[in-house]
Amino acid sequence: MPDIYTQPWYEAVKDTINQEVTKLKDIPDGKWVLAVEIVADGVSPYVGGGADGAANLTATGADERHFLIEISDGRCNWYKEVEGDYGDVELSYRFRGPATVFDEIAAGITDPIDAALKGAVKVRGDMRLLMRQAKHVKVLLEAYSKAVDTSWPKGKPPYA
Amino acid sequence: MHKRYDAVIIGAGHNGLTLGAYLARSGLDVVVLERRHEEGGGLCTEELTRPGFLHNIHANYHTFVDLAPPIEDLELRKNGVVYVRPEVQMASIFEDNTALCIYTDLDATVESMSRFSPADAETFKRLYTEAHGYVDLLLGTLMFQPPMSIKELTGALGTFGIEDRSEFLGVKLRRQSINQFLDQHFEHPKIKAHLAFHGAVCGYANDVVGLAIGFPLLIGKIDNWNLCVGGSHRLAHALWRDLAHHGGTLITDAEVVSIVVEDGQATGVRLSDGEEIQATKLVASTVDVEQTFLRFLGKTTGASADGAGDSVKEDAVGGISTELIDRVESRIAHQDWTLFSVHLALSEPPYYEAAEFNPDVNNAWVVNLGYESLTEMNRDWQDIRAGKLPLPKPNAAVNSLFDTTDAPAGCYTGLLRQFAPFSLEQEGPGGWEIIGRQYARQCIQTWERFAPNLSSDKAVLDWVPYTPLEISQKMINMVQGDWMCGAIKLDNMLDQRPLPELGGYKTPIGRLYMAGSTQHPHGFITFGPAYNALSVIADDLGIKPWWRRI
Numbered sequence: 289m290p291d292i293y294t295q296p297w298y299e300a301v302k303d304t305i306n307q308e309v310t311k312l313k314d315i316p317d318g319k320w321v322l323a324v325e326i327v328a329d330g331v332s333p334y335v336g337g338g339a340d341g342a343a344n345l346t347a348t349g350a351d352e353r354h355f356l357i358e359i360s361d362g363r364c365n366w367y368k369e370v371e372g373d374y375g376d377v378e379l380s381y382r383f384r385g386p387a388t389v390f391d392e393i394a395a396g397i398t399d400p401i402d403a404a405l406k407g408a409v410k411v412r413g414d415m416r417l418l419m420r421q422a423k424h425v426k427v428l429l430e431a432y433s434k435a436v437d438t439s440w441p442k443g444k445p446p447y448a
Numbered sequence: 449m450h451k452r453y454d455a456v457i458i459g460a461g462h463n464g465l466t467l468g469a470y471l472a473r474s475g476l477d478v479v480v481l482e483r484r485h486e487e488g489g490g491l492c493t494e495e496l497t498r499p500g501f502l503h504n505i506h507a508n509y510h511t512f513v514d515l516a517p518p519i520e521d522l523e524l525r526k527n528g529v530v531y532v533r534p535e536v537q538m539a540s541i542f543e544d545n546t547a548l549c550i551y552t553d554l555d556a557t558v559e560s561m562s563r564f565s566p567a568d569a570e571t572f573k574r575l576y577t578e579a580h581g582y583v584d585l586l587l588g589t590l591m592f593q594p595p596m597s598i599k600e601l602t603g604a605l606g607t608f609g610i611e612d613r614s615e616f617l618g619v620k621l622r623r624q625s626i627n628q629f630l631d632q633h634f635e636h637p638k639i640k641a642h643l644a645f646h647g648a649v650c651g652y653a654n655d656v657v658g659l660a661i662g663f664p665l666l667i668g669k670i671d672n673w674n675l676c677v678g679g680s681h682r683l684a685h686a687l688w689r690d691l692a693h694h695g696g697t698l699i700t701d702a703e704v705v706s707i708v709v710e711d712g713q714a715t716g717v718r719l720s721d722g723e724e725i726q727a728t729k730l731v732a733s734t735v736d737v738e739q740t741f742l743r744f745l746g747k748t749t750g751a752s753a754d755g756a757g758d759s760v761k762e763d764a765v766g767g768i769s770t771e772l773i774d775r776v777e778s779r780i781a782h783q784d785w786t787l788f789s790v791h792l793a794l795s796e797p798p799y800y801e802a803a804e805f806n807p808d809v810n811n812a813w814v815v816n817l818g819y820e821s822l823t824e825m826n827r828d829w830q831d832i833r834a835g836k837l838p839l840p841k842p843n844a845a846v847n848s849l850f851d852t853t854d855a856p857a858g859c860y861t862g863l864l865r866q867f868a869p870f871s872l873e874q875e876g877p878g879g880w881e882i883i884g885r886q887y888a889r890q891c892i893q894t895w896e897r898f899a900p901n902l903s904s905d906k907a908v909l910d911w912v913p914y915t916p917l918e919i920s921q922k923m924i925n926m927v928q929g930d931w932m933c934g935a936i937k938l939d940n941m942l943d944q945r946p947l948p949e950l951g952g953y954k955t956p957i958g959r960l961y962m963a964g965s966t967q968h969p970h971g972f973i974t975f976g977p978a979y980n981a982l983s984v985i986a987d988d989l990g991i992k993p994w995w996r997r998i
Contacts, residue, residue: 323998379998401608406581412998415589416596419604426607 289439292394293334293353297438298367304431305364309424315362316421320380324355324390332387333442353387362424381413391445393433400429453479453697456717456727458704458744459734459925461489462507463964463978465687465698466518467732470982472696473522474991479725480691481702481717483924486681487688490923490931491973493679497793497910500856502679505791505914506923506931507973508845508863509649509814510683513674515587516975521995527686527693530677532850537673539812540642541898542820547802547809548642552671560806565636572643575616575633579668582617586665594952594980595942595968598622616664622938624660626652627822637821644825645816646670648867649843651932651972653785655826658938673813677851683973707731707744707960714960717744727959729989732981734964736925736933737946741768741776745957768956775947781940785832786870786929788880789914790842790888792862793855796907797846798899815844817898828867835873837883840891842866859909864891870916870929877928880915888913925964932972933965942968953981961985 290296309315328336328351336351356377358365389408392398403409411418418425455471457464460482468480480487490506497503513519513531538550549560554576562569590601602619605611611618621629626647630640644654650666652659676683688698703720714731718724733740745768800809809815818841819825828838848860855861866887872879892911896903916929926933934946943951946966953961963981965971986993 382998399613401610402613404582404585405610405613406578407584408581411585411588414593415585416593416600419589419596420600422604422607 289437291439291441292391293369295368297436298355298369300436301431302364302367304435305359305428308427308431308435309362312362312423312427314423316417316424317361319361320359320417321377322357322359323374323379323382324357325352325382325384326355326387326390327352327385329386329388331447332391332445333447334391335387359428379413381411381418383409383411385409388445388447391447394438395440395445396434397445398433400433450716450724450726451479452726452728453477454727454729455479455732456481456725456730457732457734457963458707458717458740459483459489459964460487460684460688460698460700461734461925461964462491462684462687462973462975464489464732464734465684465691466522466975466978467734467963467982467985468696468698469522469687469690469694470518470978470995471985471991472691472694474986474994476729476991478691478696480696480698481704481719481725482698482700483703485700486684487698487700488681488684489925490971491680491684492923493681496791496912496914501791501793501859501861501910502847502854503791503861503863503912504676504680504847505789506919506926507680508675508847510674510676510680510973511650511669511672512591512972512974513672515583515669515672516979517592517995517997518975518979522687522690524683524686524690527689529683529686531674532677533672533674534811534813534850536808536812537671538642538646538814538816539806539809540638540645540816540819541800541802541809542638543818545800545802545805545898546638547800547806548638549806549808549812550642550646550670551808554671557671560808561639563806564638565634568634568636568639571633572639575664575667576670578614578616579664581668583665583668586668590665590942591969591974591976592979594983595945597943598938598941601942621660621663622658625657626654626660626663627826629660629663630654630822637823641819641821641825642816643667644822645819645843648825649814649865651783651936651970653829653936654822655829656937659936661938662941675813675847675850678853680973704744707733707740707957709745709957709960713958730959730961730985732961732963732985734962734978736927736964737776737780737950737962737966738927739925740962741773772947772949772956775949780946781935781937782928782930783932783935785829785867786916786919787931788866788868788884788887788891788916790864790866790891790911791914792864792892792911793909794846794848794860794862794902794907795858795909796901797849797860798844798862798895799901800899802898811849813845813847813850817842817844817894832867832869835869835871837868837872837887838866840866840887840894842891842894844895864888864895866891868916870920877917877920880917884913884915884917930971932970934970936970941970945970953977953984 454476455478457480472478492505558569706718708716716726842864848855919929967977969976
């Protein structure tokens with residue numbers, strides 16, 4: 289069982305997406321690069337040190353963690369954590385929110401669509417495409433939020 | 449030798465200027481042509497009553513501040529725009545001198561509502577909280593993107609299971625009026641009336657089936673009403689500054705009479721003085737559909753106040769089918785109500801009797817004077833659509849309470865707005881010339897009834913009516929006084945606005961785009977039509993969208 293926010297966990301999410309997407313009809317063409325930005329909120333122990341404050345910032349000193357996911361013709365090519373900004377990478381979407389919300393989504397406690405609807409996760413990018421490819425988007429979200437057995441070495445949400 | 453630009457934009461309202469500024473920042477050589485003597489369109493501020501009193505003749509309420517991307521992209525604050533967001537955004541004062549206020553502070557709004565109905569106050573809190581949460585998402589999905597179809601939208605809502613997740617959003621809203629939405633969720637007539645009144649000021653009549661689909665979004669930004677300090681025209685000036693700073697040109701007193709089309713492509717425009725201006729990459733019209741297709745493209749040679757054009761007919765130019773011309777003539781839908789205004793110079797602000805009930809009404813910006821129930825509003829809509837003048841229940845705004853620069857020291861600029869017909873039952877639109885001043889007096893008398901201090905001889909220094917007929921004469925793109933530049937109804941929204949074949953900002957003529965308030969989303973100071981047309985133009989021309997901050 290991979291630890292949350294580790295390369296094995298990203299690989300497991302990627303594999304799940306690629307398995308599930310084969311069940312879909314009308315898989316969308318084209319390449320999307322998604323950025324996920326998880327911001328320290330003083331609660332999650334996985335970003336910014338949680339309740340212990342800024343003692344455990346990421347390597348860049350930022351109190352947020354950034355991830356990039358490339359989807360090509362419906363399949364996930366790669367999912368990785370990156371330091372700092374994205375350089376020349378042209379983003380299709382950016383999802384940004386507090387660490388606890390993302391932790392709870394990954395733990396299957398918080399529904400990602402609810403989080404977006406309530407503004408807890410901010411979404412930037414061509415929303416029309418997200419709506420037009422709603423079935424595919426749902427597969428991605430379910431893979432992220434429910435499908436991978438995850439280990440939580442610093443504690444599992446909901447946090448006290 | 450003809451002048452030549454990359455992009456020729458017809459109309460210097462906020463959409464024309466916005467599109468021009470983005471394109472100029474993208475490196476194009478841009479000209480924006482304006483028929484009137486100044487830029488701004490509906491962003492029009494004039495000293496109508498007396499020197500020093502700055503009256504916003506059209507746009508007074510800016511509700512997309514910090515929601516519309518151009519404000520940041522075009523650095524409008526750096527270019528001189530200052531906004532004030534009054535703490536008491538809106539109020540309704542009722543005949544019994546009770547009052548309900550909407551504040552920037554949700555808890556204060558809930559407290560105000562709970563004096564009428566604790567249950568409704570809690571419902572409003574849930575509605576606002578839910579709607580405010582998805583304002584960002586919905587604006588990104590629906591307002592500041594070229595439009596999806598209603599079928600795509602409802603399909604996605606179904607796939608994402610929105611109806612199960614939301615108390616207020618759902619596919620069924622497309623079959624409901626705002627009245628039905630309010631009746632379903634709220635109980636107190638005054639609270640329902642206030643929320644419906646708010647929708648109407650936004651252009652959404654409460655009795656039109658289908659408009660409930662937009663109502664939660666309106667509620668989500670009910671506390672984002674902003675006033676442009678120094679008058680709404682300051683925003684136009686800031687847009688012009690940005691355009692000019694990036695090399696763009698604005699030419700006023702430049703009346704376009706035709707769009708030049710060669711081999712099915714728009715190649716320029718011709719002005720009323722005979723001058724031709726060439727466009728090497730695009731022509732964008734931000735004025736009404738009737739002028740663009742019936743006048744500029746050769747069907748008729750003049751435009752009258754009611755938008756019908758004069759009777760001199762010519763052949764439509766190449767690239768436009770006679771079917772499209774016919775559909776423009778017969779299918780373009782305008783709002784079936786408009787606004788009658790009275791602009792006032794005041795020596796003192798209104799002191800409402802309802803301040804005994806809630807002192808904050810004296811500091812409220814937009815004040816509904818008297819609508820107490822949906823029934824009253826429904827009756828007035830029916831009368832207005834029949835060309836009848838309703839008994840005045842105007843809404844009042846005194847901008848000087850929040851912006852002391854818009855009136856001489858110690859004085860106040862006042863505005864009354866009344867929902868009204870464009871064409872009067874007996875006299876037609878011309879009837880306004882006869883009845884305008886009398887109706888203005890009635891509106892002022894209504895205000896005095898709620899704020900008796902205004903009836904003293906010294907309180908009202910001067911006043912000027914501004915009729916629906918004058919709207920259509922001054923801003924000829926607001927056909928039939930239609931300040932939304934197209935009806936707000938379900939079959940004239942999203943990709944159906946203004947016609948399905950014109951709904952994507954493109955036209956059947958190559959390199960000719962539509963980028964004004966006739967397009968999705970609609971009128972009001974949204975910036976949406978220009979911003980969305982820009983996306984389409986950028987795709988066509990291969991412009992790298994520097995403005996898309998994903």
